[in-house]
Amino acid sequence: MYDLATELLPEFFLFLGVDFFVALSLLTCIMDYFRRGVPYLYEAAAIFGYVNLLMSREFMSAWGEYMRFSYCFMYLALALANVIGINAYLLVSKNLWSQAKVFASAVTFPTILISAFFFSLYGKDASQLFTAALLSGAMVLGVGIAFLVSPEKIKKHMGRGGE
Amino acid sequence: MTHRRHLDLLVLLLISVFVVSASAAVYYTMNAQSTATVSAAPVYFIAGGDSSGILDPGTDNTYARLSLNAYPNVTLTYDQAVNITATATKQIRLSHVSVTPNNNASVSNFISVVFRLINAGDTEVGRLMYNTTGNIWNTPSPTGYIMINSGEELAVKVEIKAAAGASIGASTTIVIAVDVK
Numbered sequence: 001m002y003d004l005a006t007e008l009l010p011e012f013f014l015f016l017g018v019d020f021f022v023a024l025s026l027l028t029c030i031m032d033y034f035r036r037g038v039p040y041l042y043e044a045a046a047i048f049g050y051v052n053l054l055m056s057r058e059f060m061s062a063w064g065e066y067m068r069f070s071y072c073f074m075y076l077a078l079a080l081a082n083v084i085g086i087n088a089y090l091l092v093s094k095n096l097w098s099q100a101k102v103f104a105s106a107v108t109f110p111t112i113l114i115s116a117f118f119f120s121l122y123g124k125d126a127s128q129l130f131t132a133a134l135l136s137g138a139m140v141l142g143v144g145i146a147f148l149v150s151p152e153k154i155k156k157h158m159g160r161g162g163e
Numbered sequence: 164m165t166h167r168r169h170l171d172l173l174v175l176l177l178i179s180v181f182v183v184s185a186s187a188a189v190y191y192t193m194n195a196q197s198t199a200t201v202s203a204a205p206v207y208f209i210a211g212g213d214s215s216g217i218l219d220p221g222t223d224n225t226y227a228r229l230s231l232n233a234y235p236n237v238t239l240t241y242d243q244a245v246n247i248t249a250t251a252t253k254q255i256r257l258s259h260v261s262v263t264p265n266n267n268a269s270v271s272n273f274i275s276v277v278f279r280l281i282n283a284g285d286t287e288v289g290r291l292m293y294n295t296t297g298n299i300w301n302t303p304s305p306t307g308y309i310m311i312n313s314g315e316e317l318a319v320k321v322e323i324k325a326a327a328g329a330s331i332g333a334s335t336t337i338v339i340a341v342d343v344k
Binding site for chain 1: 167168171172175176178179182183185186187189190192193194
């Protein structure tokens with residue numbers, strides 16, 4: 001069995017989430033399909049993650065590892081939901097199939113793979129796996145609900161707009 | 164891209180560099196923090212059946228000093244020189260630390276010193292064997308790791324043999340460690 005030289009802290013997922021939000025901010029700024037405020041919104045989300053990281057450091061000993069893992073993973077799940085959301089937006093709303101495919105292979109898939117890799121290194125017991133599954137499930141549900149209540153244009157694209 | 168978008172990108176890039184590097188620095192400082200809490204050692208020494216008069220237990224029973232005899236041309240055996248016990252299931256092994264004096268004429272007064280780990284079923288589960296070649300002590304490799312359950316006792320059996328015609332008063336000091344994982 002191989003051990004990492006330094007064990008991952010739960011806050012690593014927070015750090016990963018901050019990086020994903022920063023990347024999203026820059027990507028949405030470069031791409032012309034988004035409103036001007038969107039990149040700033042993602043930058044704000046990244047700063048929020050940074051503040052969380054600071055708070056986590058201050059209250060590290062007071063909060064148990066499970067709680068730290070839960071909110072850190074929730075933040076990462078939120079970042080991943082946004083990556084997937086941007087991909088879906090390009091695909092469904094903007095009808096940009098080729099761009100969506102490039103985005104999926106260059107951004108969405110690697111971010112999911114990186115997250116899964118680090119989670120596999122960190123995940124030690126069943127409660128963490130259960131929490132991760134629960135949060136990922138909630139994230140998928142959230143994205144699904146977002147599509148259900150999404151603007152008319154997307155519904156139309158999905159074949160229900162005329163009803 | 165418009166001029167305004169260029170400006171946006173520059174601003175976002177600057178903020179991004181700050182946020183990412185600051186986050187990395189915070190994470191690094193968290194990683195560097197460590198908490199050490201003192202607790203009772205899960206593996207410790209206790210007196211065995213033959214410990215009387217030879218065992219000097221250290222504070223908290225995490226150290227044991229044995230003052231053993233050796234007779235010329237005869238093997239002296241201490242079946243339970245000291246025992247090792249645990250409060251949780253652990254793996255232990257015996258390993259060599261030092262032997263003094265070495266590469267010295269007094270070494271030839273000894274033939275061998277053997278430390279055996281004996282379980283409750285009277286079976287040897289590990290052995291650390293020191294023997295001499297002229298003035299040199301041949302030091303042993305560590306034993307393999309042995310499982311010790313909570314409450315279980317392993318006896319350390321010691322066999323010492325001095326050489327025929329050994330000088331009275333010759334002594335040797337062997338330091339061994341009990342590695343726990």
